[in-house]
Amino acid sequence: MMVDDELKQENDCNDQQHNDRMVPTNGDDDQDTAKPVDPMLFVKGSEDTAQLIDSAAATPLHSSIGDATLEKQQIKRLGATVYGQAIQVTEKGVFPAVGSILGPYFCLGKLGMGTFSSIHKCVSFQKENRLAAAKVELGDYQQSGVLESEATVLDFLYRSLPKGTVPTYIGHYKSSKGAALLMEYLPGKDMHYMREEIMATNKDSSRRIAVKDAVYLTADVMLPLLKEMHQVGIVHRDVKPSNCVRRQGKEFCMVDFGLSKSIVVAADAEVADKDHAWPDSRWLKPLNYNGPGCYRKERAKAEFRGTSMYASPRVHQGRDYCPRDDVWSLLYVFCDLVSGGLPWMSYAAGRERESCQAFKERIHANDGEESSLLLMGDHYHVAAFKREKQLAAQSQSSDGRSTIPLPEPHPMSKDEHKVNLLRKAFRHLSELQFYDTPDYTLIQESIWGFLELNDACKELSIEEMQWESTSSTSEADAVKTRPVNHPTWELIVSADGESAIDDTVFQDLEVRGGSAYGGLPLEFQFKVGQMEYNQTHGVEIHRTLNDWMQVALPLLYKEWDAKKFEDGGHRTSTDGFRRDRYLSLLQSCLACAKKEDCFQSRNCYYYIDDREEDPTPKKRKVEIQVNHESDKHSPLVFVSRVLVGLERAIELEKAKKSPPPVRISFS
Numbered sequence: 291m292m293v294d295d296e297l298k299q300e301n302d303c304n305d306q307q308h309n310d311r312m313v314p315t316n317g318d319d320d321q322d323t324a325k326p327v328d329p330m331l332f333v334k335g336s337e338d339t340a341q342l343i344d345s346a347a348a349t350p351l352h353s354s355i356g357d358a359t360l361e362k363q364q365i366k367r368l369g370a371t372v373y374g375q376a377i378q379v380t381e382k383g384v385f386p387a388v389g390s391i392l393g394p395y396f397c398l399g400k401l402g403m404g405t406f407s408s409i410h411k412c413v414s415f416q417k418e419n420r421l422a423a424a425k426v427e428l429g430d431y432q433q434s435g436v437l438e439s440e441a442t443v444l445d446f447l448y449r450s451l452p453k454g455t456v457p458t459y460i461g462h463y464k465s466s467k468g469a470a471l472l473m474e475y476l477p478g479k480d481m482h483y484m485r486e487e488i489m490a491t492n493k494d495s496s497r498r499i500a501v502k503d504a505v506y507l508t509a510d511v512m513l514p515l516l517k518e519m520h521q522v523g524i525v526h527r528d529v530k531p532s533n534c535v536r537r538q539g540k541e542f543c544m545v546d547f548g549l550s551k552s553i554v555v556a557a558d559a560e561v562a563d564k565d566h567a568w569p570d571s572r573w574l575k576p577l578n579y580n581g582p583g584c585y586r587k588e589r590a591k592a593e594f595r596g597t598s599m600y601a602s603p604r605v606h607q608g609r610d611y612c613p614r615d616d617v618w619s620l621l622y623v624f625c626d627l628v629s630g631g632l633p634w635m636s637y638a639a640g641r642e643r644e645s646c647q648a649f650k651e652r653i654h655a656n657d658g659e660e661s662s663l664l665l666m667g668d669h670y671h672v673a674a675f676k677r678e679k680q681l682a683a684q685s686q687s688s689d690g691r692s693t694i695p696l697p698e699p700h701p702m703s704k705d706e707h708k709v710n711l712l713r714k715a716f717r718h719l720s721e722l723q724f725y726d727t728p729d730y731t732l733i734q735e736s737i738w739g740f741l742e743l744n745d746a747c748k749e750l751s752i753e754e755m756q757w758e759s760t761s762s763t764s765e766a767d768a769v770k771t772r773p774v775n776h777p778t779w780e781l782i783v784s785a786d787g788e789s790a791i792d793d794t795v796f797q798d799l800e801v802r803g804g805s806a807y808g809g810l811p812l813e814f815q816f817k818v819g820q821m822e823y824n825q826t827h828g829v830e831i832h833r834t835l836n837d838w839m840q841v842a843l844p845l846l847y848k849e850w851d852a853k854k855f856e857d858g859g860h861r862t863s864t865d866g867f868r869r870d871r872y873l874s875l876l877q878s879c880l881a882c883a884k885k886e887d888c889f890q891s892r893n894c895y896y897y898i899d900d901r902e903e904d905p906t907p908k909k910r911k912v913e914i915q916v917n918h919e920s921d922k923h924s925p926l927v928f929v930s931r932v933l934v935g936l937e938r939a940i941e942l943e944k945a946k947k948s949p950p951p952v953r954i955s956f957s
């Protein structure tokens with residue numbers, strides 16, 4: 291295997307692909323304490339609230355969509371706070387297959403995959419066609435309770451922290467088949483991915499990123515986000531590059547609160563440490579509790595939670611997790627980004643957790659005597675690991691020498707000033723107890739100290755991150771300027787000024803998995819889903835007409851790629867046989883129009899404007915743009931033309947012979 295390949299393999303293993311975080315069952319991992327983030331604690335608090343939650347669950351989905359406004363209002367009335375409880379909705383198809391629907395959300399495709407869950411890009415059928423990210427638990431983890439716990443924590447953080455710290459919490463949607471946590475869709479990439487993009491341009495194939503970027507991402511982005519979380523009593527417990535996602539420009543959010551936990555409990559709880567009062571009024575309070583909080587008693591023994599690559603030695607040693615450990619992990623993230631790797635990176639990739647622990651303990655022993663190892667770089671660490679394995683495999687008779695050369699460590703590791711900065715930061719953390727607040731300024735200043743580069747450390751070969759332009763912007767522009775080659779129907783401004791969904795939401799998606807409309811272009815799948823949804827959800831008629839047109843026009847005027855869209859992949863559009871999928875879509879489209887009385891009602895073209903508090907609301911014309919030579923000013927005539935076109939297309943298709951079955955091949 292080439293060195294490059296090997297390195298790549300290591301790299302792939304070091305972050306999200308192969309982490310070894312443990313997943314607690316029932317959303318909590320305490321063995322000897324209360325359950326501060328058990329969602330049920332916050333739901334079953336009083337009979338009244340339990341009833342309200344039941345009624346919220348029974349509410350038709352279209353009225354409880356979006357920000358779960360309904361429950362929030364009800365809960366506010368009761369003076370109690372309920373975080374992240376599930377809303378019962380209906381499901382069409384198997385969510386999150388592409389094209390499936392969960393409540394108001396239509397699934398567009400997969401965004402990412404973690405150890406126990408996958409994340410999917412969705413679009414809401416609601417007013418703003420809002421994009422969302424849906425987190426869904428994978429097979430074995432479906433009943434683990436982690437999703438409920440995550441919904442509780444995210445909802446709490448979203449309501450308690452300054453805007454933009456975490457993704458907007460939208461809701462926790464449950465059907466009879468599954469559940470999903472819906473949150474704001476973050477269009478940027480996560481830090482792990484951003485680093486991979488830089489790595490691809492590094493001439494020496496190192497995993498390093500520019501010092502300036504590593505400093506910014508950790509000291510100016512991640513650390514303040516963690517500080518905000520700690521101030522409301524939540525520890526993240528899985529700090530790593532892939533859990534920090536870019537929103538836009540230089541703004542980032544922390545994500546993934548599946549392992550997060552509150553370190554605060556009600557002052558009268560059995561597990562409260564009465565000697566350590568919680569200083570802030572914000573913390574994850576149990577339902578109907580408005581009293582003060584205390585730190586939770588430190589547990590004598592805690593199970594490992596997190597990722598071996600970045601977990602603090604205290605977590606390896608079974609000490610109870612506290613803010614100190616999040617910050618410790620952050621320092622490891624910094625060393626990893628700035629130098630390209632960590633001394634135990636190959637052990638972490640091989641899930642040798644005990645070896646990772648031993649390495650970390652060795653480095654931090656004797657006031658961090660061996661701290662320079664943290665900056666030696668990935669090439670050095672990978673070679674050192676191989677040497678060690680080779681020596682271990684050699685028989686006793688050998689001369690105890692390895693044939694694998696050790697490359698020169700990164701010059702940063704010889705810069706005493708920088709090594710001392712790290713030593714100082716780790717020394718501070720190692721002195722902290724469970725109840726202590728880290729000195730965030732000290733940590734930040736230690737990382738900032740790396741900006742003073744001496745000549746040996748200057749990284750001329752590493753590209754800096756480009757913050758201004760994102761690839762999706764250029765794609766968006768490309769889509770907007772695409773020429774229109776068939777008649778279009780566009781709802782210019784609707785009653786509430788809503789604009790139509792932008793094609794760009796369908797860009798840059800990696801689509802996997804099966805679909806109810808499998809094989810059709812994603813954008814079209816969404817439009818068919820929207821058209822069908824409108825039939826049953828009392829959407830205003832002019833919108834229903836607009837959505838229907840978005841399906842009917844491509845069916846009539848765009849080329850139907852039978853090879854891709856029909857079963858078997860062996861078809862052409864001119865093979866003379868009936869295209870069953872095409873026919874069924876034509877029929878479904880016509881049936882939708884018939885349900886709406888073929889859009890003959892005047893309300894398709896006019897609406898009542900009741901936005902102002904006018905006792906006699908005005909009837910206004912719906913603004914539509916029809917791009918068709920003869921029907922520019924007559925939408926009604928245009929609609930009739932399309933209806934006739936659909937009927938004719940159905941007749942023509944039905945008249946064709948059934949296609950022969952797909953040939954079976956055993957090769």
Ligand SMILES: Nc1ncnc2c1ncn2[C@@H]1O[C@H](COP(=O)(O)OP(=O)(O)OP(=O)(O)O)[C@@H](O)[C@H]1O
Binds near residue numbers: 306409480
């Ligand atoms: N709100 C979001 N918007 C866009 N992408 C997101 C969002 N949340 C998460 N992602 C992407 O999905 C990836 C996995 O998400 P997350 O970490 O929550 O899942 P996980 O199963 O807990 O992963 P892991 O096991 O690696 O910790 C993230 O690294 C990020 O790239």
